Amino acid sequence: MSSRVAKRSLSKRVFATMLTMSLITIVVFALALTLFMQKRLVDSTSEELASEARVVAASLNSSPSYVGMLRRLQQDDTRITLVGKDGDVLYDTDIDESKMEDHGDRPEIEEAFETGSGSSDRASSTLGEVMLYEAVRLADGSVVRLAKGEAGYLSVLWSLAGPVAILTAVGVVVSVAVARRESSRIIEPLLEVDLDHPQRNAQNAYAEMEPMLERIETQRQELKRQVRVLANNDRMRREFTANITHELKTPLTTVSGYAELIANGMVTDEADLRDFGRRIYNEAGRLTSLVNDILTLSNLDEAERSEDGAASATLGTREPIDVPRTLDGIAQRLEQVAQRADVRIELACEPAMVVGVPRLIDELAYNLASNAIRYNRPGGVVTLSCGVEQVGGSDADEASGLFAPYICVADTGIGIAAEEQGKIFERFYRVDKSRSKARGGTGLGLAIVKHAAAYHGARIELDSELGRGTSISVHFPVQELPEL
Structure with a gap:
């Protein structure tokens, strides 16, 4: 159960990471596209406004009456302002010029007075909205200025928001599908790892997995070796138990038999008694040697397994x-x-x-x-x-x-x-x-x-x-x- 949870979590994590990166890319791309389109619209509107300003200036220079010509040239989406050489507003298509303050300090007006033309993109202190301004100096030294509000070009930008949103939604859907497919493909080699035979996965595994698979194979071989050692030790223990039982039983049977004969009075001859005593003594010596050897081996075994040196002290x-x-x-x-x-x-x-x-x-x-x-x-x-x-x-x-x-x-x-x-x-x-x-x-x-x-x-x-x-x-x- 735990292994399945681990696999599912890893797959979700890869999927979430890939989807997040895809969404970030889509959002950044959409923002970049929007900013790029906005700049292009502003530049295009500025160029159109500058061209219109030059046309209006040419018309005014050839007209005996500036105001009359300006009234004929008036457009719904374009504000036209005529500023005298002293900065006073002589005419404005949107606001009564008598209510307007001196415009000589406006950036585009100052630039037009100095160089013949000027432009700026700023908030209008009169209308209270962001405007694009283009100004051209006339032959008599006055300046005609054309302006368009940002609503004019933003409406075009907003008209493109729908297609951009649709493209973004399509990108999100595609990103989800691709992230799901790629996360499954990335996780698949991990799920197919055969831990019983790690080396079989070497060809299909990632290069980063090879050290792990090698360690698993090494540990697997070490475990197999330890199992063999334990099995061999168990076999030796059983054989040792059987052998020691046999080795102890034989002299004990001999000693018991001779002792029983002597105890029952069945041996009366002195020579036979000495012979039986000698045999009992020899078998007892054999038992003593066997016990001593077993104790020595036991102490050596304990010393080999012990790390604190206590067992070694007994030797x-x-x-x-x-x-x-x-x-x-x-x-x-x-x-x-x-x-x-x-x-x-x-x-x-x-x-x-x-x-x-x-x-x-x-x-x-x-x-x-x-x-x-x-x-x-x-x-x-x-x-x-x-x-x-x-x-x-x-x-x-x-x-x-x-x-x-x-x-x-x-x-x-x-x-x-x-x-x-x-x-x-x-x-x-x-x-x-x-x-x-x-x-x-x-x-x-x-x-x-x-x-x-x-x-x-x-x-x-x-x-x-x-x-x-x-x-x-x-x-x-x-x-x-x-x-x-």
Whole structure:
């Protein structure tokens, strides 16, 4: 409903604007035409009056009696006045000359005395109306003056008012029709815009609309992307819920089963009790690891969404971390695990430091290393390396204390198929599903690596090939660090 009102209002506004401009144009044109016609009538009347004045003057100059000649020349619409050299009125066709004041100071009379002829357009002090005057000096020095009132030429102008009014009315009607048609034509491209596919309107749209259509298309694509992200997040949430339920249910069932056997006195042999206790302990440890990983991921997720820094505080304080020392500690902690898997751990570390949360950096490297051992083969090698990368290919960066640290974990294991490489950082995703339980782990290690790297502004690079092993490197951003 609101959209229809908006369209109707816009159409009316365009129509009103166009009609107003048309009416203003018509009115201005009518006024200009009227003024032009008035001027032409005044000029024409003045020329006729001047011609008559010259004829009257010629007749008077050839007549022995001015007054007698003037009486014969008298016209209904023309006033004739004879003014003596001293300014006294000698004769007037409309008023008794004895009642008239001195006319020597009249503009047209003064001009005629000086130059031989004169004219003016003014209000008559005698008759009280606007008159056109033409005066001509006679041979004896007196002046004859002819005058016509404005009513004479205005009557002609008024006679043209009807046709002008008709033309104006026709112009108004035409303007209304044209304004209505043009306003509809102007609004039509706006009404035809397909907001679901803005780019389809590019050819028919106005140039001024293109930026708006581009913004709509950009926002539409962004909304589609957000919908896909939300749908993907919802799918991942459901999968995560299903996976976490399964992962929690399995060890809980095991613990519950063993505990029930012990509680019911069905296990009496001391060796069996120790074995059951060991299994319960292992499953409890697996549960603890799973819960810890879930908490870590939850905190990382919250930190990524939070803008106030409160969630980040739960992850720990950032501080300079000696990466080689961290990798060395991880190698020692995983030494027995590697020996049981018949895998050798090698260190290839150069000085490197990262400003970050020690616990997260440790978990990041630990998960990469434990995965490299878990998915290796007997007699395989896991290489833990670190260092700094030159930025811009100049020694100046190193001298100024700016470094781009990296951590790399490479193995000679089973490798990852190309179609699987984009999925390994998903939660609970395992490359070798057939032996995932035997290999252990919670399935959240690489997901923690991904989010921990993102939390520190780092990028992850993966290089893997089936049967040849895998190399995962984490490249941290350039940062200012103290000298090592």
